[in-house]
Amino acid sequence: xxxxxxxxxxxxxxxxxxxxxxxxxxxxxxxxxxxxxxxxxxxxxxxxxxxxxxxxxxxxxxxxxxxxxxxxxxxxxxxxxxxxxxxxxxxxxxxxxxxxxxxxxxxxxxxxxxxxxxxxxxxxxxxxxxxxxxxxxxxxxxxxxxxxxxxxxxxxxxxxxxxxxxxxxxxxxxxxxxxxxxxxxxxxxxxxxxxxxxxxxxxxxxxxxxxxxxxxxxxxxxxxxxxxxxxxxxxxxxxxxxxxxxxxxxxxxxxxxxxxxxxxxxxxxxxxxxxxxxxxxxxxxxxxxxxxxxxxxxxxxxxxxxxxxxxxxxxxxxxxxxxxxxxxxxxxxxxxxxxxxxxxxxxxxxxxxxxxxxxxxxxxxxxxxxxxxxxxxxxxxxxxxxxxxxxxxxxxxxxxxxxxxxxxxxxxxxxxxxxxxxxxxxxxxxxxxxxxxxxxxxxxxxxxxxxxxxxxxxxxxxxxxxxxxxxxxxxxxxxxxxx
Amino acid sequence: xxxxxxxxxxxxxxxxxxxxxxxxxxxxxxxxxxxxxxxxxxxxxxxxxxxxxxxxxxxxxxxxxxxxxxxxxxxxxxxxxxxxxxxxxxxxxxxxxxxxxxxxxxxxxxxxxxxxxxxxxxxxxxxxxxxxxxxxxxxxxxxxxxxxxxxxxxxxxxxxxxxxxxxxxxxxxxxxxxxxxxxxxxxxxxxxxxxxxxxxxxxxxxxxxxxxxxxxxxxxxxxxxxxxxxxxxxxxxxxxxxxxxxxxxxxxxxxxxxxxxxxxxxxxxxxxxxxxxxxxxxxxxxxxxxxxxxxxxxxxxxxxxxxxxxxxxxxxxxxxxxxxxxxxxxxxxxxxxxxxxxxxxxxxxxxxxxxxxxxxxxxxxxxxxxxxxxxxxxxxxxxxxxxxxxxxxxxxxxxxxxxxxxxxxxxxxxxxxxxxxxxxxxxxxxxxxxxxxxxxxxxxxxxxxxxxxxxxxxxxxxxxxxxxxxxxxxxxxxx
Numbered sequence: 001x002x003x004x005x006x007x008x009x010x011x012x013x014x015x016x017x018x019x020x021x022x023x024x025x026x027x028x029x030x031x032x033x034x035x036x037x038x039x040x041x042x043x044x045x046x047x048x049x050x051x052x053x054x055x056x057x058x059x060x061x062x063x064x065x066x067x068x069x070x071x072x073x074x075x076x077x078x079x080x081x082x083x084x085x086x087x088x089x090x091x092x093x094x095x096x097x098x099x100x101x102x103x104x105x106x107x108x109x110x111x112x113x114x115x116x117x118x119x120x121x122x123x124x125x126x127x128x129x130x131x132x133x134x135x136x137x138x139x140x141x142x143x144x145x146x147x148x149x150x151x152x153x154x155x156x157x158x159x160x161x162x163x164x165x166x167x168x169x170x171x172x173x174x175x176x177x178x179x180x181x182x183x184x185x186x187x188x189x190x191x192x193x194x195x196x197x198x199x200x201x202x203x204x205x206x207x208x209x210x211x212x213x214x215x216x217x218x219x220x221x222x223x224x225x226x227x228x229x230x231x232x233x234x235x236x237x238x239x240x241x242x243x244x245x246x247x248x249x250x251x252x253x254x255x256x257x258x259x260x261x262x263x264x265x266x267x268x269x270x271x272x273x274x275x276x277x278x279x280x281x282x283x284x285x286x287x288x289x290x291x292x293x294x295x296x297x298x299x300x301x302x303x304x305x306x307x308x309x310x311x312x313x314x315x316x317x318x319x320x321x322x323x324x325x326x327x328x329x330x331x332x333x334x335x336x337x338x339x340x341x342x343x344x345x346x347x348x349x350x351x352x353x354x355x356x357x358x359x360x361x362x363x364x365x366x367x368x369x370x371x372x373x374x375x376x377x378x379x380x381x382x383x384x385x386x387x388x389x390x391x392x393x394x395x396x397x398x399x400x401x402x403x404x405x406x407x408x409x410x411x412x413x414x415x416x417x418x419x420x421x422x423x424x425x426x427x428x429x430x431x432x433x434x435x436x437x438x439x440x441x442x443x444x445x446x447x448x449x450x451x452x453x454x455x456x457x458x459x460x461x462x463x464x465x466x467x468x469x470x471x472x473x474x475x476x477x478x479x480x481x482x483x
Numbered sequence: 484x485x486x487x488x489x490x491x492x493x494x495x496x497x498x499x500x501x502x503x504x505x506x507x508x509x510x511x512x513x514x515x516x517x518x519x520x521x522x523x524x525x526x527x528x529x530x531x532x533x534x535x536x537x538x539x540x541x542x543x544x545x546x547x548x549x550x551x552x553x554x555x556x557x558x559x560x561x562x563x564x565x566x567x568x569x570x571x572x573x574x575x576x577x578x579x580x581x582x583x584x585x586x587x588x589x590x591x592x593x594x595x596x597x598x599x600x601x602x603x604x605x606x607x608x609x610x611x612x613x614x615x616x617x618x619x620x621x622x623x624x625x626x627x628x629x630x631x632x633x634x635x636x637x638x639x640x641x642x643x644x645x646x647x648x649x650x651x652x653x654x655x656x657x658x659x660x661x662x663x664x665x666x667x668x669x670x671x672x673x674x675x676x677x678x679x680x681x682x683x684x685x686x687x688x689x690x691x692x693x694x695x696x697x698x699x700x701x702x703x704x705x706x707x708x709x710x711x712x713x714x715x716x717x718x719x720x721x722x723x724x725x726x727x728x729x730x731x732x733x734x735x736x737x738x739x740x741x742x743x744x745x746x747x748x749x750x751x752x753x754x755x756x757x758x759x760x761x762x763x764x765x766x767x768x769x770x771x772x773x774x775x776x777x778x779x780x781x782x783x784x785x786x787x788x789x790x791x792x793x794x795x796x797x798x799x800x801x802x803x804x805x806x807x808x809x810x811x812x813x814x815x816x817x818x819x820x821x822x823x824x825x826x827x828x829x830x831x832x833x834x835x836x837x838x839x840x841x842x843x844x845x846x847x848x849x850x851x852x853x854x855x856x857x858x859x860x861x862x863x864x865x866x867x868x869x870x871x872x873x874x875x876x877x878x879x880x881x882x883x884x885x886x887x888x889x890x891x892x893x894x895x896x897x898x899x900x901x902x903x904x905x906x907x908x909x910x911x912x913x914x915x916x917x918x919x920x921x922x923x924x925x926x927x928x929x930x931x932x933x934x935x936x937x938x939x940x941x942x943x944x945x946x947x948x949x950x951x952x953x954x955x956x957x958x959x960x961x962x
Contacts, residue, residue, distance in 0.1 A: 039584075039586055043806050044586075045566070045572065045579065045584065045687040046566050046572075046584065046586075046588060046684070046687040046688065047684065047685070048683060049721070050718065050719060050720075078802050080801075082805065084808075087810075089804075275850055277801075277850060277851075279858060282690075282691035282722075282799055283688075283722065284722075285722060
């Protein structure tokens with residue numbers, strides 16, 4: 001029997017506001033423990049929450065980006081449970097009427113093969129606002145203890161709940177990537193899963209293909225990276241299928257993903273899961289988001305990735321794959337367009353960004369903004385190639401040096417004497433030397449072993465330290481070997 | 484002349500004409516507290532040093548000709564669930580017996596801004612939960628009229644301080660009658676303002692949608708003075724009403740002839756003590772003689788208000804009191820380091836019986852499977868009660884009722900029977916459920932010499948007119 005998986009994701013995105021959701025404390029990451037706290041976020045007796053309007057604005061941006069419906073009136077609610085890092089004994093969240101319902105994102109299942117274009121819509125169930133809890137730090141030694149850091153307590157979170165539209169771990173991975181892309185474009189979330197500013201829980205069930213009823217689902221928590229989500233879901237789906245195949249039954253329970261052991265462990269069954277006793281938060285009034293405010297926010301939205309991609313296709317006539325890669329992040333797309341202000345061959349610049357630039361980012365594990373090369377500098381380098389001053393091969397070496405030192409291409413080329421040799425006479429001389437030295441090879445070549453042509457080119461380039469214009473070398477060699 | 488027997492508006496004149504100093508006024512109050520404070524037990528914290536410094540500061544400011552606030556040099560006591568920076572704020576509870584807030588409540592900040600002299604923090608039922616003041620970790624407050632009797636709760640310490648001349652003004656809080664009931668039992672004036680008129684910032688929450696800081700005073704003019712000081716929009720309280728600040732002390736002599744007063748018949752039925760009823764009816768007749776038109780109205784939702792009130796206040800309390808878990812401040816058990824056990828032991832030991840009863844019941848009504856039947860239903864009935872009042876206020880401007888079915892009962896009389904105790908609030912909870920202003924005024928005494936309270940309720944934000952009607956009533960009663 002073939003089984004299919006049904007997955008829904010609950011994504012928590014920390015919003016990049018300067019202050020917390022219900023008080024004026026800073027949200028900066030990495031401060032000393034409990035330095036960014038006040039009586040309000042510490043939940044001391046008698047204090048009251050006041051909603052930070054900016055958090056609503058940010059969440060509205062996301063709702064608009066996915067085409068959701070904003071409720072003109074929504075409500076905050078208390079989610080009650082005891083934990084030392086939850087100072088009020090309840091989390092202020094939204095429950096019965098959240099900020100927004102609906103909307104969707106599209107994921108691209110063509111695997112970079114533009115000919116098998118296959119998009120899938122993943123519907124959003126709801127988007128709401130809530131506050132983060134503090135952090136418990138468990139110290140395990142002989143007198144083990146738990147310390148709490150309340151800096152994160154009250155940091156604004158936006159929860160995005162998908163419908164169970166995802167049918168594979170790969171789709172979940174792509175969906176998360178798409179959300180991340182949108183959040184980054186909107187500049188409302190840091191999107192670093194390792195730092196915890198993007199978090200994700202999954203609801204997973206499987207059923208025999210063709211079956212209409214849903215299987216019993218489990219909830220998987222604690223997935224701390226994009227790859228982790230994919231791995232955890234793969235693991236859990238297989239686990240569930242194995243159970244069903246051997247005649248067992250899935251238990252409705254909550255599981256924790258262990259990144260190191262690469263397996264899930266049991267956390268609690270749903271029967272004993274806490275009853276959060278949600279009820280409307282009496283310390284806050286209803287949240288009213290008026291039409292004209294939404295319109296105002298709409299006008300501040302940046303060009304979103306799908307639009308940008310379409311525009312790149314039309315305006316720069318680059319292949320679809322290039323457009324997808326270049327618009328995958330706003331910074332990359334901005335880098336590309338900035339470069340085009342100084343350099344007018346879109347495809348060549350695209351090749352360089354997708355090749356050399358992205359390779360650097362992967363190797364250095366950094367963002368494009370961290371590289372010391374600016375778009376106009378890359379353009380300058382490419383112009384040196386176009387003008388025949390350096391060869392493409394040398395340009396790659398120069399590029400590496402530019403990235404590391406932040407120096408300009410011209411400077412490096414000049415200082416290291418990398419200017420291409422385009423003097424025909426000079427090259428002819430070298431060619432003649434090479435042919436003289438390798439008489440046997442010349443004879444072999446002339447008797448039909450044409451593969452040796454590359455060898456001659458290599459020798460000439462070696463002698464000129466790579467500086468000879470390859471086109472000229474090619475041309476002269478062909479002439480000389482004809483005779 | 485004993486200064487501590489005077490009203491705030493009388494003292495204000497004496498202070499402004501420099502016939503007396505703030506220090507002298509404070510001294511008279513402190514002397515009184517020192518002689519009888521222990522037997523009345525109305526204070527949890529006496530802020531003698533702070534008060535003396537504040538009084539001295541006012542005197543200096545006055546002698547140097549600086550501008551002074553409206554309550555300059557007037558002693559005020561503050562219920563112990565309203566935060567005064569750097570002073571204990573126990574809420575009458577063992578779980579907060581060592582808690583010192585690093586902030587002022589907005590109402591306290593405003594009092595300080597008006598140069599009032601804060602004398603101490605008054606005793607109360609734990610977290611405001613009680614009608615007799617017997618639920619205090621620090622022992623019950625005694626009624627100055629009869630030390631064997633309750634002063635009413637939960638702002639019993641504030642009311643008893645005024646009745647025994649240990650203060651001039653007092654702040655209380657009213658969630659279901661906690662200002663008005665003790666005012667009635669102690670023969671003073673008690674006002675619960677419109678919900679949102681006085682900021683709740685710094686008032687330790689019992690039931691957030693019902694709690695309101697209130698004024699306890701010796702007469703209506705004082706009440707207007709105190710309200711003028713503490714009322715006003717506060718951006719730290721999202722439920723605070725954004726209106727321009729008012730001076731409620733301005734005029735008392737308006738023509739009130741067109742005002743209609745409703746007498747809801749449901750408030751005069753079974754369970755109402757005969758002497759209380761007679762006195763309140765006499766009070767209503769007095770108002771008629773002043774020219775007010777009165778008419779009987781019907782409020783059929785009245786008998787449900789107690790049930791609705793207790794469901795909702797317990798639900799909110801169960802959540803509001805979750806923060807007292809021993810993890811960060813307040814009392815913590817030393818018996819264990821196991822987290823769950825620490826919570827259990829801390830809360831079992833730290834809270835008193837009534838508080839635990841309400842937390843348990845409140846948790847129950849919010850639980851899965853019961854939420855609809857209790858919490859949601861109570862919210863629906865709350866809306867019905869509101870409509871009752873809206874309808875009545877289409878016909879009349881104010882409603883007059885007794886404040887409580889009885890006068891002050893004996894300590895120990897009802898403490899073993901919570902349901903009977905809850906019925907003490909039968910006439911007061913509706914004003915909290917609907918958010919309207921309500922004032923309790925002294926209205927004669929019963930045959931034991933115990934004060935009787937009359938309650939006037941008005942439309943939201945009608946405090947200005949409400950105080951004028953109350954003043955007219957008070958003046959009439961004096962004659």
